[in-house]
């Protein structure tokens with residue numbers, strides 16, 4: 001066998017396929033997207049008919065994966081960190097029901113907010129749900145730990161969280177694969193009450209979850225991914241979680257690490273291992289990607305124990321991504337950087353693609369709302385959020401998927417006129433529909449613009465769950481067909497677009513305007529694929 | 537042997553493709569490799585960067601330490617300058633000179649040239665022109681990759697294999713035009729290096 005070059009995400013995907021999953025369920029979100037995309041294109045997965053179509057959102061994805069687990073088969077569910085907020089209800093409860101077929105949640109955090117609204121740390125969710133959390137430190141561990149996670153899930157009868165961060169998800173390295181396992185066969189859970197969380201059953205299940213905590217701790221003590229290594233200098237003991245292990249090794253590359261160290265890649269925190277480090281060092285330094293979770297756990301509230309350093313006392317940055325520089329600074333090992341970027345270098349933020357349909361829609365909308373002044377347009381998560389930047393600066397909110405409609409509704413309830421929501425087709429399918437239903441039921445006076453590019457573009461052009469059924473959904477939710485207006489966002493249609501926006505702003509009630517033109521990137525990709533197929 | 541490389545450019549210029557080619561080439565030559573890249577929002581015309589680390593010893597961190605890159609390879613001149621804090625004292629900057637202007641406050645040519653003049657080791661080429669000449673205007677990234685091949689210890693065959701494996705889904709024609717751009721960039725860099733060695 002040869003080593004293969006995999007992104008961290010691809011290593012996870014390949015391991016899940018090799019471990020015999022029957023389905024991956026996901027909604028796209030940077031930095032998690034490539035896991036599902038890899039499985040969609042993998043020939044063995046295709047041959048085995050591994051389910052890999054995108055779900056409407058993270059909640060539906062997780063629930064469907066849990067259903068597959070109920071039926072005895074192995075399932076992978078993937079999302080970005082904020083996606084877990086959307087799936088949090090089923091996630092928390094799946095720890096109480098437990099699983100049947102192995103269920104692994106791969107969740108990718110984004111410290112540094114390269115492509116996210118926040119840098120929340122999913123390990124808290126793992127701790128909250130009281131399930132095993134795995135945090136690989138490199139691509140090979142990402143493969144191995146995912147491969148073994150299904151076994152761990154079946155052994156503990158719990159969902160297992162695989163916590164990734166941007167740096168590992170989006171970095172490549174050579175990876176050795178293991179034997180390909182057969183998918184499981186369909187079989188029902190032995191206990192027909194396992195998935196019934198009525199209080200009488202739920203109490204029993206919850207007690208069982210609590211009982212599992214001791215064995216979970218033991219598993220973490222014994223895990224080969226957690227270990228203690230002694231050092232010469234006992235003035236400091238280092239705790240490295242996941243990726244932090246790489247940075248510490250890098251800082252001391254070519255020489256021995258002077259301090260005793262514990263490397264953690266499996267939670268709950270192994271008490272004995274941590275105790276060993278605590279006993280053998282005068283002070284501790286905790287290096288972890290994300291929030292100071294382990295640091296807070298080790299820090300004594302009244303400050304009586306040994307000093308614990310990290311993000312809370314400024315040895316490391318409180319936010320942002322870990323880097324070798326930062327870890328080096330904390331360990332007082334520094335290198336010179338002699339060059340600086342000259343002052344003429346200016347920031348280059350992301351921007352709309354040339355000819356994007358969202359732009360045409362925004363220009364027309366801007367003209368239609370100009371007479372009302374600033375502050376009327378609520379927006380959402382997608383490429384159109386770039387309208388927050390110059391030269392547009394014409395949207396006033398971008399909070400969480402679907403919030404454009406509901407925030408505009410709340411503002412309308414408060415008396416704001418006009419109240420306008422702008423969101424994309426995929427965001428509408430993800431979380432906009434329920435908000436629209438609220439507005440319809442209350443005849444809220446608002447305009448909803450669904451800028452339909454027939455694609456989930458911000459994350460790379462995946463299929464949108466709303467394509468070709470957007471109007472049907474709006475009609476089904478009760479929007480008056482006379483106030484569902486379709487326009488083609490092109491320069492030549494400006495006058496028409498402005499007129500339609502104005503008419504629907506003037507209409508008292510819920511109106512939906514749908515500017516519809518396929519995303520240029522997606523169209524280009526389609527054309528390229530067509531050409532390749534023709535030449536073959 | 538250990539080489540730390542920064543690859544810089546603008547989203548859409550093919551930084552990810554050349555990063556992946558180097559990765560494949562490194563595996564082919566049985567080296568250790570880590571290659572971190574920018575996905576997501578910045579790919580929409582924003583600044584993108586990839587850290588590539590090659591070695592015959594284990595590679596730990598996915599990111600390069602400031603001041604430790606042996607070489608910055610850039611498909612766009614201002615993006616080359618953005619990454620300067622990563623460059624080693626005796627490191628090389630190898631860049632395309634053709635700007636990608638999607639900004640109103642883009643620096644002037646002379647400002648950029650002055651910044652280059654202050655560096656000890658610079659190799660400049662107009663990869664955009666060279667790509668045009670090879671009949672594939674979009675391949676300035678491959679031209680730059682060709683220039684890189686004049687600097688790092690990866691076999692030509694490894695690069696060819698890398699190019700093939702990254703573009704194989706797009707058909708033989710695409711592989712061929714990219715190989716051509718790669719060779720053109722390599723020759724340009726070799727000839728510049730050759731003449732500077734003769735004179736200097």
Ligand SMILES: Cc1ncc(C[n+]2csc(CCOP(=O)(O)OP(=O)(O)O)c2C)c(N)n1
Nearest residue numbers: 029381382383424425426427455456457458
């Ligand atoms: C809960 C959640 N899931 C996923 C994402 C990642 N995400 C950001 S933008 C986006 C695409 C939205 O698509 P659409 O609304 O159709 O807009 P487009 O980008 O196509 O213009 C996604 C999936 C997120 N930010 N939050």
